[in-house]
Amino acid sequence: MKKAEYVYKNATCFDLKQTFECGQCFRWKKEENGSYTGVLNVGVVNVQKCNEDIIFLGFIDDDVDFEAFCECYFDLKEDYEYIQKQLLKNNDLVMKKAIAYGNGIRILNQDPWETMISFIISAANNIPRITKTINNISEMFGRRVETDLIGEKRTYYIFPTPSELSRASMADLRECNLGFRDKFVYNATESINSSKVSLDTIRELDYEVARKELMRLPGIGGKVADCILLFSMQKKEAFPVDTWIKKIMNEEYIESKSAKKIEEFAKSRFGKFSGIAQQYLFYYKREDAD
DNA sequence: CCACAGGGCGGCA
DNA sequence: TGCCGCCCTGTG
Numbered sequence: 001m002k003k004a005e006y007v008y009k010n011a012t013c014f015d016l017k018q019t020f021e022c023g024q025c026f027r028w029k030k031e032e033n034g035s036y037t038g039v040l041n042v043g044v045v046n047v048q049k050c051n052e053d054i055i056f057l058g059f060i061d062d063d064v065d066f067e068a069f070c071e072c073y074f075d076l077k078e079d080y081e082y083i084q085k086q087l088l089k090n091n092d093l094v095m096k097k098a099i100a101y102g103n104g105i106r107i108l109n110q111d112p113w114e115t116m117i118s119f120i121i122s123a124a125n126n127i128p129r130i131t132k133t134i135n136n137i138s139e140m141f142g143r144r145v146e147t148d149l150i151g152e153k154r155t156y157y158i159f160p161t162p163s164e165l166s167r168a169s170m171a172d173l174r175e176c177n178l179g180f181r182d183k184f185v186y187n188a189t190e191s192i193n194s195s196k197v198s199l200d201t202i203r204e205l206d207y208e209v210a211r212k213e214l215m216r217l218p219g220i221g222g223k224v225a226d227c228i229l230l231f232s233m234q235k236k237e238a239f240p241v242d243t244w245i246k247k248i249m250n251e252e253y254i255e256s257k258s259a260k261k262i263e264e265f266a267k268s269r270f271g272k273f274s275g276i277a278q279q280y281l282f283y284y285k286r287e288d289a290d
Numbered sequence: 291c292c293a294c295a296g297g298g299c300g301g302c303a
Numbered sequence: 304t305g306c307c308g309c310c311c312t313g314t315g
Contacts, residue, residue, distance in 0.1 A: 023296065123297040129313070130296085179311030184298085221298045242296040258305085282296085 004066035013080035015104020022283040059147040098284035115232035120219040136176040184219025230275040239274040
């Protein structure tokens with residue numbers, strides 16, 4: 001592995017807290033100096049903001065182009081100011097407040113495999129426990145990495161690859177504290193390893209088809225599929241409807257218990273950037289409630 | 291002791 | 304289709 005550094009100058013619409021704490025990822029942790037450190041499939045990455053510049057530090061696999069990786073992972077090529085303008089076109093006051101609040105949210109382009117398992121685990125769960133479970137799995141089956149990237153030497157465990165996780169028995173997974181989701185994770189892992197379902201293929205499909213394909217896997221319904229599509233497959237039209245989004249949509253836009261109706265409404269209103277709209281609304285509602 | 295947490299699934303009308 | 308109880312586990 002190697003150390004790498006990349007500086008992204010004059011960043012707009014990019015706030016670390018908003019990006020890492022809007023619910024799309026589980027393995028980024030805030031450091032005492034205000035920077036964030038994440039364990040990714042390519043290695044360990046630390047990010048800090050310095051005036052208008054973003055400084056990325058990495059301890060990553062040798063074959064990774066760090067600059068290209070950061071541009072992709074943090075969605076740096078996307079024009080978020082333009083997207084915000086599109087979302088505000090119909091003079092939507094709720095969206096206006098939400099965007100003002102979460103202006104610096106970026107949708108990360110995460111690893112589809114890790115994202116898939118993570119959101120299967122998220123079902124009827126809470127964030128501390130989701131994080132703990134993912135860490136358990138990584139410690140038990142993932143690659144161990146030691147680095148002094150941010151000062152003192154530390155040990156990290158990368159989330160296991162499909163083949164690494166295939167070594168886990170049901171009993172192993174139960175030890176990881178998955179609860180009733182253990183069989184979902186076990187069977188989904190088997191489906192990926194036996195190529196019954198291919199994430200690389202799904203990533204290339206159009207949204208609707210890709211969603212259906214993902215939902216063939218155990219533990220993946222509409223909401224989890226949309227999270228995978230939005231957070232790891234660049235499908236920005238995906239609009240995950242969870243309990244929080246249901247609440248704010250019911251209060252501000254449309255009264256319905258049906259996730260499908262809410263989703264249809266969102267798509268007609270927010271269009272191909274529905275997923276970004278969802279993140280603004282979600283973050284606004286969550287933080288507002290806290 | 292009970293409800294509920296960033297859902298999904300299977301059974302039932 | 305729409306609705307409901309259940310699925311682990313921790314927390315209030």
